[in-house]
Amino acid sequence: xxxxxxxxxxxxxxxxxxxxxxxxxxxxxxxxxxxxxxxxxxxxxxxxxxxxxxxxxxxxxxxxxxxxxxxxxxxxxxxxxxxxxxxxxxxxxxxxxxxxxxxxxxxxxxxxxxxxxxxxxxxxxxxxxxxxxxxx
Numbered sequence: 001x002x003x004x005x006x007x008x009x010x011x012x013x014x015x016x017x018x019x020x021x022x023x024x025x026x027x028x029x030x031x032x033x034x035x036x037x038x039x040x041x042x043x044x045x046x047x048x049x050x051x052x053x054x055x056x057x058x059x060x061x062x063x064x065x066x067x068x069x070x071x072x073x074x075x076x077x078x079x080x081x082x083x084x085x086x087x088x089x090x091x092x093x094x095x096x097x098x099x100x101x102x103x104x105x106x107x108x109x110x111x112x113x114x115x116x117x118x119x120x121x122x123x124x125x126x127x128x129x130x131x132x133x134x135x136x
Contacts, residue, residue, distance in 0.1 A: 006033075010064065010097070012098055027044070027079075028044070031126075053072045056118070057073040080126055
């Protein structure tokens with residue numbers, strides 16, 4: 001049975017660099033499929049004392065079962081991704097499915113996306129349209 005992306009899903013997606021090729025980040029799918037067969041994704045990043053982070057949406061360890069360290073939502077790297085791509089990547093075991101995010105965490109992340117100075121305008125507009133349509 002192929003994977004079906006949905007709002008509040010969580011996926012572990014490769015995000016490695018030359019220095020750390022096996023790195024992966026947790027992403028939350030914020031929206032159900034839109035008429036263009038796309039979904040909005042945001043990533044979680046660990047807060048590091050020596051690095052700047054967007055303070056708009058801080059996620060504590062345990063707010064999602066996968067998160068063991070204090071994290072933030074990296075709104076500037078939000079993605080709008082085609083449903084077929086997500087299905088293919090999960091079915092190929094390139095992306096790993098994790099526990100869905102809670103309703104509370106979903107609301108917190110969406111509110112932060114609309115407030116953050118680091119959210120691209122295109123992303124803010126897309127989320128607002130999906131919320132109006134009842135897909136977020």
